[in-house]
Amino acid sequence: PEKQWSLKDFEIGKPLGKGKFGRVYVARELQSKYIVALKLIFKEQIEKYKIHHQLRREMEIQTSLRHPNILRLYGWFHDDERIFLILEYAHRGELYRLLRKNGHLSEKQAATYIASLTNALAYCHEKHVIHRDIKPENLLLDHEGRLKIADFGWSVQSRSKRHTMCGTLDYLAPEMVENKAHDYAVDNWTLGILCYEFLYGAPPFEAETQSDTFKRIMRVDLSFPSTPTVSEDAKNLILRVTSGPGLHTKALASEDFGASLDNQECRSCWYMRYIAFLSF
Ligand SMILES: CC[C@@H](NC(=O)c1cc2[nH]nc(NC(=O)c3ccc(N4CCN(C)CC4)cc3)c2s1)c1ccccc1
Numbered sequence: 175p176e177k178q179w180s181l182k183d184f185e186i187g188k189p190l191g192k193g194k195f196g197r198v199y200v201a202r203e204l205q206s207k208y209i210v211a212l213k214l215i216f217k218e219q220i221e222k223y224k225i226h227h228q229l230r231r232e233m234e235i236q237t238s239l240r241h242p243n244i245l246r247l248y249g250w251f252h253d254d255e256r257i258f259l260i261l262e263y264a265h266r267g268e269l270y271r272l273l274r275k276n277g278h279l280s281e282k283q284a285a286t287y288i289a290s291l292t293n294a295l296a297y298c299h300e301k302h303v304i305h306r307d308i309k310p311e312n313l314l315l316d317h318e319g320r321l322k323i324a325d326f327g328w329s330v331q332s333r334s335k336r337h338t339m340c341g342t343l344d345y346l347a348p349e350m351v352e353n354k355a356h357d358y359a360v361d362n363w364t365l366g367i368l369c370y371e372f373l374y375g376a377p378p379f380e381a382e383t384q385s386d387t388f389k390r391i392m393r394v395d396l397s398f399p400s401t402p403t404v405s406e407d408a409k410n411l412i413l414r415v416t417s418g419p420g421l422h423t424k425a426l427a428s429e430d431f432g433a434s435l436d437n438q439e440c441r442s443c444w445y446m447r448y449i450a451f452l453s454f
Pocket residue numbers: 190191192193194195196197198211213245261262263264265266267268311312313314324325
């Protein structure tokens with residue numbers, strides 16, 4: 175039977191980070207001496223911001239996922255005012271600190287991280303999970319420098335589980351097919367943005383104001399600075415993956431998806447693995 179954890183099972187250490195809805199501390203489980211990260215969320219915050227469903231989804235999803243590049247959620251417990259998530263401890267902290275420190279990463283380093291991310295996202299998509307908030311702040315590094323996706327607070331279980339067609343796509347309206355492929359393409363698109371940021375040290379559509387960034391994204395107004403030197407292969411990968419969500423989706427949707435949506439999801443996962451292959 176599941177062990178019932180409580181605060182007295184842990185010795186709490188220094189704070190690791192703070193987010194909008196909580197903060198994370200390093201902690202040691204007293205019996206096993208095992209180091210974990212304990213994420214605290216105040217119940218009044220959950221009430222105030224109405225994030226019950228989001229938190230429940232985060233817990234269900236992260237508990238169910240088992241992948242070397244996804245941070246484990248081992249369990250949880252609560253007291254009168256707080257909920258505690260017992261998370262895997264990533265010893266080398268946040269990837270974005272490494273990125274800020276070094277300015278940008280080498281192609282080899284970027285390719286390694288993009289391949290890990292792609293495999294983790296392909297695994298998520300096979301489980302009908304879309305993270306939707308992949309950014310350097312949510313990427314951690316374990317003691318071996320291996321990438322771990324954290325914070326599934328914005329992830330969703332894709333609708334397709336209930337809507338998976340057994341028939342063919344032939345009778346589906348374009349927006350439905352587009353919508354379906356779009357679900358997964360959100361994470362795929364992000365891979366291209368991250369690849370650019372790893373190689374150049376800043377995301378491709380950065381702008382003074384949010385609305386300018388939005389305009390640049392919608393126009394896919396992406397250009398490559400002359401420095402640092404980046405290989406043609408890497409640029410092609412970025413262009414291919416950020417060929418606009420619409421185009422990408424259409425590309426996914428236009429290929430003969432005579433088969434069921436499942437094929438399409440596999441197609442999306444295939445596409446992801448293709449990206450992983452490309453990024454070496
Ligand atoms: C991704 C954000 C999310 N974070 C988690 O869930 C997090 C889960 C989790 N597990 N392990 C972590 N490790 C660290 O945060 C960490 C940071 C710096 C470290 N170093 C500093 C430099 N030094 C040289 C080496 C050690 C080591 C570990 C974090 S964060 C979050 C969400 C809500 C509220 C707070 C945090």
